[in-house]
Amino acid sequence: xxxxVESGGGLVQPGGSLRLSCAASGTISGIYSMAWxxxxxxxxxxxxxxxxxxxxxxxxxxxxxxxxxxRDNAKITVFLQMNSLKPEDTAVYYCRVIGDGYIYWxxxxxVTVSS
Numbered sequence: 001x002x003x004x005v006e007s008g009g010g011l012v013q014p015g016g017s018l019r020l021s022c023a024a025s026g027t028i029s030g031i032y033s034m035a036w037x038x039x040x041x042x043x044x045x046x047x048x049x050x051x052x053x054x055x056x057x058x059x060x061x062x063x064x065x066x067x068x069x070x071r072d073n074a075k076i077t078v079f080l081q082m083n084s085l086k087p088e089d090t091a092v093y094y095c096r097v098i099g100d101g102y103i104y105w106x107x108x109x110x111v112t113v114s115s
Contacts, residue, residue, distance in 0.1 A: 002026035002104055004095050009109030016113070017083045022095030022106050024076035031099035034071050034078040038091035038111075045094070049080060062088075085113045 008020040020036065033052050039045040049069035050058045057069055068081040078095055092108040 002028055002102075004097060004104050004106035006093065006095055006106040006109040009093060009111045011112045011114065012085055013115050014086060014113055016085050017081070018085065018111060020080040020082065020093055020095075020109060020111075022078045022097075024097065024104070028076055028097060028099040028104070031073065031076065031097060033098050034069075035096045036069060036078070036080045037094045037096060038089075039094070039108075040088075040091040043091075048093070051078065082111070085111075087113045089113050 003025045004022050005025060006020060006022045008018060010018065012018055031053055033050060035050040036048045037045050038048050046060065048060050048063055049067055051069045051071050059067060066084045071078045090111060090113050092110050094108045095106040097104045
């Protein structure tokens with residue numbers, strides 16, 4: 001059974017940086033895409049960044065120029081480098097992997113941006 005495990009969340013001051021990682025335990029062949037979502041209290045889960053198998057990336061307007069998504073296909077790992085963090089970036093961040101005809105989700109990691 002494949003599981004996605006996120007790490008790298010925490011408390012950071014406004015303007016700071018964090019790097020999130022999401023690694024798969026098990027094997028996923030034929031990965032179609034990988035992505036990061038987030039959900040703030042009282043809000044719907046939203047797409048933050050997406051990367052295709054070919055390496056094409058898209059970002060939510062609110063994080064463009066500040067966040068960077070990348071992947072390591074060999075290790076089935078996806079990263080999210082978050083710079084210039086703002087209080088409104090506070091949320092639980094989830095990774096999602098589509099592959100083998102399935103959609104896999106991680107358990108989430110809390111990111112809190114506060115002084």
